[in-house]
Amino acid sequence: MGPKLKEIDDYLKANKEAFESQLCELLRIPSVSADSKFADDVHRAADWMADHFRQLGFATQLDETPGFPVVYAESPTISGVPTALVYGHYDVQPPDPLDEWISPPFEPTERDGNLCARGATDDKGQMFTHIKSAEAWMKTVGSMPINLKYVIEGEEEVGSENLEAYVAANREKLACDCVVISDTCQFAPGQPAITYGLRGIAYYELRLSGPKQDLHSGTFGGAVTNPANTLAHMLSALTDHEYKVQVPGFYDDVVPMTSRDRESLQALSFNDQRFFDQIGVKEAIGESGISVLERRWSRPSFDINGVWGGYQGEGEKTVLPARAGAKFSFRLVPDQQPEKITEALRAFLEERCPSGISMELIASHASPGVVVPLDSPYVKAAATAIEGGFGNSPVYIREGGSIPVVTQFAEQLGADTLLLGWGQSDDNTHSPNEKFSLADFHRGIRSSAYLWAELGKIQKD
Ligand code: BES
Ligand code: MN
Ligand code: MN
Numbered sequence: 001m002g003p004k005l006k007e008i009d010d011y012l013k014a015n016k017e018a019f020e021s022q023l024c025e026l027l028r029i030p031s032v033s034a035d036s037k038f039a040d041d042v043h044r045a046a047d048w049m050a051d052h053f054r055q056l057g058f059a060t061q062l063d064e065t066p067g068f069p070v071v072y073a074e075s076p077t078i079s080g081v082p083t084a085l086v087y088g089h090y091d092v093q094p095p096d097p098l099d100e101w102i103s104p105p106f107e108p109t110e111r112d113g114n115l116c117a118r119g120a121t122d123d124k125g126q127m128f129t130h131i132k133s134a135e136a137w138m139k140t141v142g143s144m145p146i147n148l149k150y151v152i153e154g155e156e157e158v159g160s161e162n163l164e165a166y167v168a169a170n171r172e173k174l175a176c177d178c179v180v181i182s183d184t185c186q187f188a189p190g191q192p193a194i195t196y197g198l199r200g201i202a203y204y205e206l207r208l209s210g211p212k213q214d215l216h217s218g219t220f221g222g223a224v225t226n227p228a229n230t231l232a233h234m235l236s237a238l239t240d241h242e243y244k245v246q247v248p249g250f251y252d253d254v255v256p257m258t259s260r261d262r263e264s265l266q267a268l269s270f271n272d273q274r275f276f277d278q279i280g281v282k283e284a285i286g287e288s289g290i291s292v293l294e295r296r297w298s299r300p301s302f303d304i305n306g307v308w309g310g311y312q313g314e315g316e317k318t319v320l321p322a323r324a325g326a327k328f329s330f331r332l333v334p335d336q337q338p339e340k341i342t343e344a345l346r347a348f349l350e351e352r353c354p355s356g357i358s359m360e361l362i363a364s365h366a367s368p369g370v371v372v373p374l375d376s377p378y379v380k381a382a383a384t385a386i387e388g389g390f391g392n393s394p395v396y397i398r399e400g401g402s403i404p405v406v407t408q409f410a411e412q413l414g415a416d417t418l419l420l421g422w423g424q425s426d427d428n429t430h431s432p433n434e435k436f437s438l439a440d441f442h443r444g445i446r447s448s449a450y451l452w453a454e455l456g457k458i459q460k461d
Contacts, residue, residue: 159365
């Protein structure tokens with residue numbers, strides 16, 4: 001280790017507690033983007049981020065969008081070295097169900113070496129590692145070994161819809177050689193990973209309405225179409241017993257895993273039983289002949305995300321509801337196209353909608369799946385940095401979640417993304433008791449600090 005990295009390591013050690021308490025400050029802001037009740041808090045989180053960059057001496061802008069602002073910052077420009085764009089998000093998922101949290105979601109609490117709070121790993125804690133690593137360079141060496149640009153947005157958890165226009169309108173400002181994102185997971189505790197593929201998503205809401213108002217189910221039941229019954233029929237028609245999607249053409253553009261993909265997947269030591277135990281289920285569902293990892297990483301899926309209709313209160317009510325609905329989504333893989341799928345889905349549902357029911361299908365956000373190349377000097381730099389920070393070289397994995405902007409960065413900026421996840425698959429993202437290992441937080445910061453050094457060695461002509 002050179003003298004610079006030694007100095008940086010010392011700075012990181014000396015500032016561990018400070019970093020943790022700063023992260024806790026950010027975690028106390030309930031920046032839930034999905035729920036307008038929290039809109040002021042989402043803005044407060046953006047302001048907090050902008051202030052934080054300013055204190056670091058980085059040129060900072062709060063870029064307004066039709067939704068929540070993008071926090072943009074950059075390190076002082078130097079020539080002859082690569083530019084990395086760090087992307088992250090300061091918004092979080094809603095914390096419900098609240099009564100299942102051991103400590104309140106917006107009162108960060110340390111338990112068993114983990115920081116527990118909504119946003120701890122997704123994405124405040126992970127994103128923050130790339131800011132603290134830059135701070136270590138600035139406060140010790142006095143400059144960065146590369147150019148850094150940051151785009152920290154506040155609408156990732158609601159589909160990043162305004163970011164698309166933002167990236168398109170700011171191509172020059174965001175120009176870079178590679179994108180760095182920490183918003184994914186390690187393969188297992190002690191086994192860091194570089195993620196080279198993510199699934200996309202197409203999200204829908206289906207609303208059905210029947211009679212002009214709720215009816216007595218004794219007087220009318222059996223003679224009048226019930227929107228809740230119809231909803232159940234329509235939703236269950238969407239998949240078969242293997243959970244295979246029945247919409248015509250749905251699998252047409254799915255790129256199968258290559259045999260090389262499959263070999264590297266088999267080389268990973270994944271224990272199905274341990275995975276089931278972790279989430280409290282007895283067995284997996286899905287397509288036969290396809291492994292659990294492959295189903296999650298490179299096959300599309302359908303999930304109902306919420307269903308409503310009829311009486312949900314205490315006791316019983318014999319009602320034939322006038323309306324019912326559901327929110328559901330498909331996870332997509334390359335080369336499925338969201339628009340094509342929406343069209344086929346609409347036809348499929350309309351065909352199954354009886355004349356006594358009127359249906360409305362709302363297509364909300366959508367983004368395609370992505371696979372990023374692994375044969376670049378940037379990936380090599382990341383692998384070296386991770387080995388330095390975690391003491392273990394990374395494995396190469398795909399993941400099932402989605403980060404819509406990755407496709408935008410590739411298309412608009414021509415830049416590939418390094419997905420360097422510091423989280424764990426049992427961090428309870430989007431669930432009660434979200435957590436982030438403090439050891440992983442600090443290893444992430446260290447890896448990030450080394451990454452800037454490694455990227456700085458790449459020749460830039
Ligand atoms: N950090 C996740 C994405 C993720 C999760 C990647 C798990 C890899 C593994 C991100 O914050 C997220 O939750 N994305 C949403 C996107 C959606 C709202 C468009 C998702 O995947 O549901
Ligand atoms: Mn995230
Ligand atoms: Mn998320």
